[in-house]
Amino acid sequence: MGEVYRLTLRQLSGRWRLIMMTLLSSLPVIVAVLMLRSSSAPSVWEFESAVLSAMLNGAIAPLVVLAISAAAFSNEVEDRTLANLTLAPIPRWKIAVPKLLATISLAAPFIAVSAFLTAHVAFLGDTQATIAITVSSMVGVALYASAFVWLGLVTTQAIGIGLLYIVLWEGFFSGFVSGVRLLSIRHYAIALMHGLDERRFAPVSHPPLAIAIGLSVLVLGGFLLLAIRRLRRMDVP
Amino acid sequence: MSTVSTPVIRVDGVSRWFGSVVAVSDVTFDIGPGITGLLGPNGAGKTTLLRMMTGLAATSSGKITVFGQHVRDNPPLYRRLGVMSEHETVYGFMTGREFVSMMGRLRGVELLDNAVDHAIELVDMADAQHRPLDTYSRGMRQRMRLAATLVHGPDILFLDEPLNGADPRQRVHFKRLLQQLAAAGKTIVLSSHILEEVEELAETVLLIVNGKLAASGGFRAIRAALNQRPYHVRVVCDDPRRLAAGIVRLPSVDAVHMDPDGALVVLSRNVTDLQVELPRLAQAAAIRLRRVEPMDDSLESVFGYLVEG
Numbered sequence: 001m002g003e004v005y006r007l008t009l010r011q012l013s014g015r016w017r018l019i020m021m022t023l024l025s026s027l028p029v030i031v032a033v034l035m036l037r038s039s040s041a042p043s044v045w046e047f048e049s050a051v052l053s054a055m056l057n058g059a060i061a062p063l064v065v066l067a068i069s070a071a072a073f074s075n076e077v078e079d080r081t082l083a084n085l086t087l088a089p090i091p092r093w094k095i096a097v098p099k100l101l102a103t104i105s106l107a108a109p110f111i112a113v114s115a116f117l118t119a120h121v122a123f124l125g126d127t128q129a130t131i132a133i134t135v136s137s138m139v140g141v142a143l144y145a146s147a148f149v150w151l152g153l154v155t156t157q158a159i160g161i162g163l164l165y166i167v168l169w170e171g172f173f174s175g176f177v178s179g180v181r182l183l184s185i186r187h188y189a190i191a192l193m194h195g196l197d198e199r200r201f202a203p204v205s206h207p208p209l210a211i212a213i214g215l216s217v218l219v220l221g222g223f224l225l226l227a228i229r230r231l232r233r234m235d236v237p
Numbered sequence: 238m239s240t241v242s243t244p245v246i247r248v249d250g251v252s253r254w255f256g257s258v259v260a261v262s263d264v265t266f267d268i269g270p271g272i273t274g275l276l277g278p279n280g281a282g283k284t285t286l287l288r289m290m291t292g293l294a295a296t297s298s299g300k301i302t303v304f305g306q307h308v309r310d311n312p313p314l315y316r317r318l319g320v321m322s323e324h325e326t327v328y329g330f331m332t333g334r335e336f337v338s339m340m341g342r343l344r345g346v347e348l349l350d351n352a353v354d355h356a357i358e359l360v361d362m363a364d365a366q367h368r369p370l371d372t373y374s375r376g377m378r379q380r381m382r383l384a385a386t387l388v389h390g391p392d393i394l395f396l397d398e399p400l401n402g403a404d405p406r407q408r409v410h411f412k413r414l415l416q417q418l419a420a421a422g423k424t425i426v427l428s429s430h431i432l433e434e435v436e437e438l439a440e441t442v443l444l445i446v447n448g449k450l451a452a453s454g455g456f457r458a459i460r461a462a463l464n465q466r467p468y469h470v471r472v473v474c475d476d477p478r479r480l481a482a483g484i485v486r487l488p489s490v491d492a493v494h495m496d497p498d499g500a501l502v503v504l505s506r507n508v509t510d511l512q513v514e515l516p517r518l519a520q521a522a523a524i525r526l527r528r529v530e531p532m533d534d535s536l537e538s539v540f541g542y543l544v545e546g
Contacts, residue, residue: 003342010330080324083293088343089316232310235294 001098004085008102011075012068021064021107025114028056032118047122048201052133052193054175056118058186061111061137062144062166069103069148070158073227078156083236092231096149096224103145111141123200132196140189143216146223147185153230181207185219188212245269245393245424246290251299253285253448260285262448263299268426272419274439274456275428282448283428284323284397290426291320291395303393316344319391321382323398323428329371333362333381336370337388344389356384361410375402383411393424400434412438467491468508469532472501472515475525483518487511502532 032051035042042050076082085095115137119130152158174184181187187206194201195209207215244267253261261282275283288294290301292308292315301308308314327336337353346352357366360380370378379402386394396415400408415438419425429435435442435456442459444452452459474480477499484493484503489510493503505511508531519526 003339007328007339011328079326080322081326081328083320083322084326084340085343086293087291087315087318087320089312089314089345090343091312233295235288 001094004095005098005102005105008072008099009106012071012103012106017067017071021067021110024060024064025110028060028114028118029121031055032122036122044200048190051118051122053186053190054171056111056115056133057137057140057189058170058174059166060114061107061140061189062148062162062170062185064110065103065107065141065144066148066159066162066166068107069100069145070152070162072099072103072149072152074152074156074158077153077237080237086231086236092228095231096227100146100149100224100227103149104142107145108138108141111137126200128197129200132193132200135196136189136193139192139216140185143185143188143219146220146227150223150227150230153227153234182211182215188216188219192216243269245304246426247302248286248290249300249302251286251289251296251301253282253289253294253297260448261289264445264448264450265299266443266450266453268424268441268443270419270422270424271441272415272425272427272439274435274442275426275445276432276435276439276442276459277430277445277451279430281430281445283430283445285448286445287395287397287426287428291318293320316389317392318395319386319389319393320395321386321397321399323401325375325378325382327370327378327382330369332367332369333357333373333377333384334366336381337366337385340385341388346389352388352390353384356388357381359387359414360384376404376407379403380407380411383414387418391423393426394418395426395428397428398430399427400429400431465506467504467506468511470503470505470508470511471496471528471530471532472503472526473499473528474501474519475527476522477501479522480519480524483522484515487514487518489514500528 028051032047035047035051073082076085086092088095112134115134116130119126119133123129148158148162151162155161169180170184170186174180174187191206191209191212194206195212206212246268248264248266248268251261251264252259264286275287277283285294289296290303290308292311295309303314304317306314331339334353334357337356338349341349341352341356354363357363360383362377362380362384365373365377366381370381373381379399383396383399386396394415400411403411415425415427419440427435427438439456442453442456443450444459472480472484477495481493481495481501484490484501487510489505489507491504491506493501495501503511503515515529516526518524
């Protein structure tokens with residue numbers, strides 16, 4: 001597994017990708033500073049809705065993860081190097097799991113730093129709120145990663161389809177249609193954040209914590225299983 | 238159908254279609270140890286067949302077994318396979334040695350350093366092993382890919398158009414290496430669209446045309462069939478009418494006619510003899526031959542003839 005993990009890290013650590021991820025992940029911090037400096041400071045609910053939910057967990061985190069995770073397999077399918085791995089005498093899960101772990105390892109530090117600084121600035125160093133925001137964002141990264149790793153394996157248009165998903169599903173429908181929130185990674189992350197710091201965040205219409213945790217496990221495990229199944233059944237170019 | 242007493246690879250009634258396109262149609266053969274050439278024109282279905290034999294692609298119908306086991310989705314079996322595709326499946330950011338090492342680790346090679354040294358020496362790439370693959374020529378990449386294919390000592394080698402990009406010296410080295418491996422009891426399946434390439438290497442030939450097995454067996458039998466096909470040869474000379482009168486009497490010639498531009502088109506089923514008789518005739522008649530060229534010497538026409546025949 002270590003070999004596939006190391007290979008994936010090297011494949012995905014391109015300079016331009018890292019620069020783009022740095023720029024993207026710095027946006028929530030910049031916006032948080034600007035909002036708090038403005039004459040009419042937002043309420044906790046407004047800040048949560050605009051920055052933590054819509055921006056950090058609904059746009060920046062999935063975009064950063066998409067840039068990495070979709071390429072984990074789709075680049076190998078495109079340049080036909082995937083056969084180097086699938087012809088190795090190892091079970092398919094030993095290919096899919098390290099690929100997923102490598103993409104999480106790459107994306108998580110960017111989002112963790114972004115979430116930590118955003119929370120630290122916005123909540124004036126409140127430890128519990130900072131931990132809640134950072135941990136929930138990390139869970140979001142893992143869930144998005146499992147979905148996009150699978151997507152990169154089933155289509156060569158993973159970036160385009162992923163962008164549509166982020167804009168339409170996570171950004172648009174899940175903001176307006178309450179039922180969709182049960183199938184929204186962004187709202188699982190926000191529900192987890194609420195669960196980790198009930199004192200700071202007002203209870204609003206997100207899935208209950210237990211359901212969000214259960215659905216998160218299902219999403220992570222489900223997409224991972226789908227990726228393994230796909231590796232077993234696909235025609236490798 | 239080729240039959241081998243103890244087949245290493247058995248392809249049994251295999252077809253593969255992509256939508257309405259049939260890439261491989263009801264192909265059956267066995268392959269045993271030694272070098273087997275998979276010969277056919279571009280687009281004949283060789284690569285699809287090879288991919289199915291390695292488990293990379295599924296069959297639409299029929300079954301393929303390697304050492305008696307299903308090859309598809311059977312990772313433990315892959316320890317015994319070495320596959321080199323026609324595409325340059327390398328990671329440009331790695332050095333040649335890193336690539337071979339990685340392939341060895343993925344295939345569970347023990348004493349990895351020794352195995353990597355040995356594989357790189359086999360392909361004569363020790364001097365360039367620490368350079369990034371991006372800086373290699375195509376032929377060098379091919380050789381390093383072959384080292385990566387050999388590093389775990391596979392029992393079967395699948396090589397798809399392996400001599401692409403190789404210079405003459407590399408070709409000689411490569412052929413010698415394959416012959417050594419075959420002599421050591423390995424099973425080697427070599428795909429190529431170049432007749433001479435397969436002729437030099439393969440003991441057995443599987444001729445694939447339009448997704449079907451057109452012929453199989455020893456190379457001599459295939460070659461004999463190729464030699465008996467009618468060839469059209471275009472002859473340009475300074476006195477075509479007089480030469481035509483002489484040519485029709487040659488035993489190797491079936492027919493002759495004249496093009497509007499004055500060139501002769503000769504139909505022959507024995508080109509080997511024609512190659513001797515025609516210059517002799519021209520010399521005797523003091524006719525200068527300006528150009529003698531086969532009109533249909535492409536592999537496609539050769540294979541087409543065999544399939545129709």
